[in-house]
Amino acid sequence: MSGVAAQFANIVGDANLLTGAAIPEDYAHDEALRVAPRRPAYLAKPGSAEEVAGLLRAAGEHGVPVTARGSGTGLSGAARPRENGLVISFERMNAVLEVDTANHVAVVQPGVTLSDLDARTAEAGLGYTVHPGELSASVGGNVGTNAGGMRAVKYGVTRHHVVGLEAVLPTGEIIRTGGKISKVSTGYDLTQLIIGSEGTLAIATEIIVRLHPRLPHGATVLAPFATFDEVLTAVPKIVSSGLEPHILEYLDTLTLTAISDHVRLNLGMPADVRDSAEAYLVVALEDRDGDRLQDDIGELGGLLDALGALDVYVLEGGSARRLIEAREKSFWTAKAFGADDVIDVVVPRAAMPEFLRRTKRLAEPYGASVAGCGHAGDGNVHLAVFCEDPDERRKLLTGVFALGMELGGAISGEHGLGRTKSGYFLELEDPAKIALMRRIKATFDPAGILNPGLLSDEEAAR
């Protein structure tokens, strides 16, 4: 065992440090498509913030690059480690430390999964409202990418629900930011700066999240439309209605068919409706009162009808749940169908029709195809991209990302830049902002050990 490996082992205990070929292949990648795995040199499984601080100090001393890892469900390669690097896996720091019902917060370790947190908070009638598709994702990973998900249209994204952190700086200091408080105005908001930094500024070792009362009644409506434009022009009107959907998704026909086939979900739509539909809206409402919910569903149905829906299906219990689950798993469907990338450009929601029209046009010269679904209420367009040739794909994606930015949006709404999108970011973003981000990175991490090759790191341009 090399000197530094012995040092790492000394910190976390021999049983919690693996090296070289002893490291399982899983740790060599996350779920990003077409990203070559890289087995790290070291894998450490710390049990405390102090151990993480020790690891970072040792890594800094020896110039070992460090990649933090939650569940490895990221879609942009931020958790793909370096070959000479150290992976810090939070699988042992996976506890819900506290569900505080008076302050409506939970205190968790970064490795806790969303499904474990959901189960624990449910016991108290509370819930954490950030629901990215993959509930085996960790809260720490969600902090890394500022994860969103379907409920963001009503509740916002990770950044709106994380109110405090314990975090280890790459220089080894352990700091605490925020707290069990939902507002604070005492200097620069370090909590917000660390959220979404994809493991490049600091490593969160404890996370305080806000909880909301669970609403017991829910229903889901599926509405096919003849044209895509009608779907997307309906969206602002549904938001304005005051019905406050907690899910407001669109799916193109290909995607709805694929995900329902993939999970063998029969939505009971007549063939003629299926044949004339170009896209679908999925709208879910929830309420603490069952009668109000029924009234609202009636009102929503009327509204969808007036907005040109071919029909309106109120999905009850099982089939509603299965449709939402199938939508949540759309990444796996795309992967199974051989997608070469999945992207999640965000644009102002009124710009979605133009973005989708022009994206399809951009794909044509390459014989590429794009299909997808997305968080219609947020303008967050999830597209599976089928374009095998890496050079052509790169050109296509450059065009698509540039288009999203031209329309007032950004390359990613919730997946992050990771190893797959940072190069585009460096190419397309304002150099003054990139320079500023590099300076911020250097203030946290002068030795550059935390997840190099990401975000504003010039190496990402290679």
Added chain:
Amino acid sequence: MSGVAAQFANIVGDANLLTGAAIPEDYAHDEALRVAPRRPAYLAKPGSAEEVAGLLRAAGEHGVPVTARGSGTGLSGAARPRENGLVISFERMNAVLEVDTANHVAVVQPGVTLSDLDARTAEAGLGYTVHPGELSASVGGNVGTNAGGMRAVKYGVTRHHVVGLEAVLPTGEIIRTGGKISKVSTGYDLTQLIIGSEGTLAIATEIIVRLHPRLPHGATVLAPFATFDEVLTAVPKIVSSGLEPHILEYLDTLTLTAISDHVRLNLGMPADVRDSAEAYLVVALEDRDGDRLQDDIGELGGLLDALGALDVYVLEGGSARRLIEAREKSFWTAKAFGADDVIDVVVPRAAMPEFLRRTKRLAEPYGASVAGCGHAGDGNVHLAVFCEDPDERRKLLTGVFALGMELGGAISGEHGLGRTKSGYFLELEDPAKIALMRRIKATFDPAGILNPGLLSDEEAAR
């Protein structure tokens, strides 16, 4: 006119640059109590981001400290300029540039007042939900302090509603962050970093805020309680009820009496109730449906009753509005009564009873008194502090702020640190965090021209 004054005048036009004694006294202070005014050397009223950039470049060249100013309604002295400094006033950049009904955002200049924005968005049935007490405050100033207000319990604070900025860096570059999008994951969130930075990192020249549909029906309930503890233990239960109040305030007897006398508001409470009450809860509900609102008010009344309220008054129309307005103006009441400071410590909401109990005990040795009201749903305790002697006041406040932090809170929930609280912050905050904030400040503002003497600036310790 000195060389630098001529340079400033050249940028904004002679009519928009004042110097020395020609600068009205108003620009020498904000509304912070017991802060000596300082007339700046220069006052510029730019008309565009380019002019702001020009001013910052010139100020940087000559080492002139720069203080940005909105409406000057801040309560912590962040807009109190330097004697040798430049005040950039946004009174000419005060337009609502766009109310975008499809994307539910408004694009505004920093000098726009909350009341102007409210009037403009009302025309579209939308509203900006951040309501600090003073509606003559500017949106730019609100960005500076991350302003909150009474509706934060439901809607959150400025940070949750500002989705994009145009900002000028002290080095003169104009950047754009975020956009008409409510989620983004492309590197460090510069929007969030600038929000709450009290004019020390960059100067916002355009702000994109989220809007919400206005709910047409509202009602306000006033509930006296025999003891403070009962009031505050009722709060988490009201939050858990799912009634989603948009206002959830407490007031102590002294404050309720003072503010109602101050605006001659007769709440129609019998003398025996008034005499037995130690504190009050004010709870406001809103709904898009009048019948649902009535049902919810009934439920709320029952809940308050069960939680020990001495009585429950449903205030209709005029008197509800006047009570809320009186509460919003409580700062002016405190000032009229001769308060020596107003503070807004934030603690986990369940810790409010302990915080208030121990604060009163801390005040005793000085013969000082504290009275107040606060955002009970947020744990944001607003206290008027009556303690004339500056040294004693300093000792008392050090103890009170330390107590707030010990209970897991922070010195300020929404007023900011400004010139009045930064010294305490430097004394009480973790040195590792202060050092990090100083490094962040230096990455934005290497010459240190933006609002020196605030936040982590070591000068604030003097």
